[in-house]
Amino acid sequence: MNNISEIWNEICYLLHDNVKNNLSEKDFETQVIRSIELLGWKEYKNEIVRQYSIKVGRNSLIRPDIVIYNSDGNAIICVEIKRPSEDMSDYNYLSQLTSYMRQMKSDFGFLIGKELRVYYDGHLNKHPDPLLIEKIEFVANNNKGLSFVKYFSKYNYDSVDFHDYLKNKIKNFNRKAEVDKLLTILVSEDTKRKIVSFLKTEFSDFGDDVLLDALNKIKINIDKIYDKTRDGRQKEGYPPKKITGKPVNTIEPPKSIGKPDLPKILSSINNSARITLAQIYSVLFYMKKGFDFPSSVKFTLSLFPDVNYYQTIADKCGRRFAGDIPTFEEWFKSGEMLYHLRAKYSLSNFEYDLFKKLLSS
Template sequence: MEKWNELCYILSENLPTNTSEQLFELKVVQAFEKLGWSEFNNEIAVRESIQLGASNRISPDLILKSQEKGNLFIVEVKKPSIEVDNSTFKGQLSSYMGIMRVDLGILIGNKIQVFLDGKFFNKNGIVLIDEIEFKRDIEKGLKFVQLFSKENYNKEDIENHAQEKIQQLKEIEDFKKLKTKMLSENYGEKIIEYLKSELQNEFDTKVIDKVFKVLQVKIESKKKIVSLDNYQKPKARKYKTFENINETSGKLPIGKYVRKTFNDLVESNLIDRNEIERLQRGDYSKLTFDIQFPFLAKENSPYYERIRYWKNPYQINGEIYFVCSQWYEVPANNDRPYYEEWLKKMKSK
């Protein structure tokens, strides 16, 4: 993780205000040299001019290459103050990749976007397989270092990673699509028709129709979509949560307040993927909520401790997370104003 944190320092934290694209390009070269690539050894070609036909030329910002395999991938650098989510930038990268017959391309600006040729997914053009913000101690950053370090670079590993990411995205989209379908009025009618056909073997049709006139059959979202009834956790002795319970204040205790309002945010789909990533960082959680542990943690996370997180997990975008239970509301340590400020920001998006 130290290597990724160093890249964050070079490409984001230590940049002057209004860094030019030319200066940022030098920083990107420096970052790839930290990953083991060498401009001196011609493994990083900067603005190499490539002839196209009799009169045309192209000059990709960076081409990473090896003596054995030639061109490996292209890096297009954009001014870090400009959002890289731009179809023009993607189109330019796609054009360079196609002309040079390179399957892999990277856009680097205010974040990193990794693209792979669509042929690997039976699609036209190039496909975004990963998007990484310059935030310290994130899993995506560690994965980027693993995949693009010179000593570890292997095209098959990147293709496998891409397939995993595409599958994850597909599962999320399928989940949303199926949920919407099952909550539709037409699907409810289909369920009723199915039940009637099942009951016809045992009851008269007139009786079945009369019963359904006085009954309501519907599918609806669970009020607590984050509770997983079948989730099993190891038994352990109980610990008290550190909440200041002031029944006379008229307010929910801070712990109950966090659980209730966070559940509302999840149910309303108001927390985007980038915020989910940030909530898993200790430094962000300390700065934002003044708590000592990451707001969210997966069970396999090095930050997860059973006594520090509530036992009921939350399911967000197909992933299981636990929410930190260490909230205080005393004069010397009051977390409520910090949380309410964050909550207001999430609701205003």
């Protein structure tokens, strides 16, 4: 077998570099045949058949442009050809190819025009439509093109390597489908409402009136991110996002431990940071019961149904109050907590006594 890169580069020459704008579909079909033969399949052996007629119903016939057969005489690939000047995004083209694949019971379909699209519709496909497992531009030394030559050559097709390649492609397709599903949820109005709710909880120190005024002066928008293709067109992209917090399942504290009386505490605190102080109070309540900081935060999370993130409460204790969590823990152990609470939040005498009673118990 010839060098893989040479084969792919010759395919690019036949189907792109040497194609004139006014080339007829029939002449382009001949170029496609030559390209398929470079993969080892031969027309003179009847491994490549043009315009094979398939009877559909009583009086109708359909004719795939090309069908490729294996040595057992089974159709394995149907090929639909479109001139390079035609728009391959036309759904009718895929519909045609799908019909041919299913009538011929072939696992694969090639849609060939200005680029090569490879579809799979075998038993591993759990979706209603064929899977687009590869979209390849006719560019010399294109890595996708080299893989195509390697796995769809007559000599490697149906090998162990080929099946591993196919399973990996299906896995990637399914993952992308899940990403697309999640993306739809992320850009929904419901998610935007949840973000606003999160901001209200995260910045509750400022009070509802201040927060609402600030939110009215900004625009919160979530959109898909698009990358540029080589020719400057837009295409969807999914660059990794930095996630600063993640939902954590709340953990109910043991019933024998009890819970802080939050309604009483909240009604007793007359402070713009009353929610934050109530959450810190709750964390300290559980730490006084002998639990570590992470467990105390998780127990507290279960008491505030509007808070979805562990990090929200942890940050209020650490980053936004003590500077970091180790310092918060050190203040708790050293008995300095009460002093710093009063200094940070200007506690009233009543609020001071509330925390003093807790920390002295």
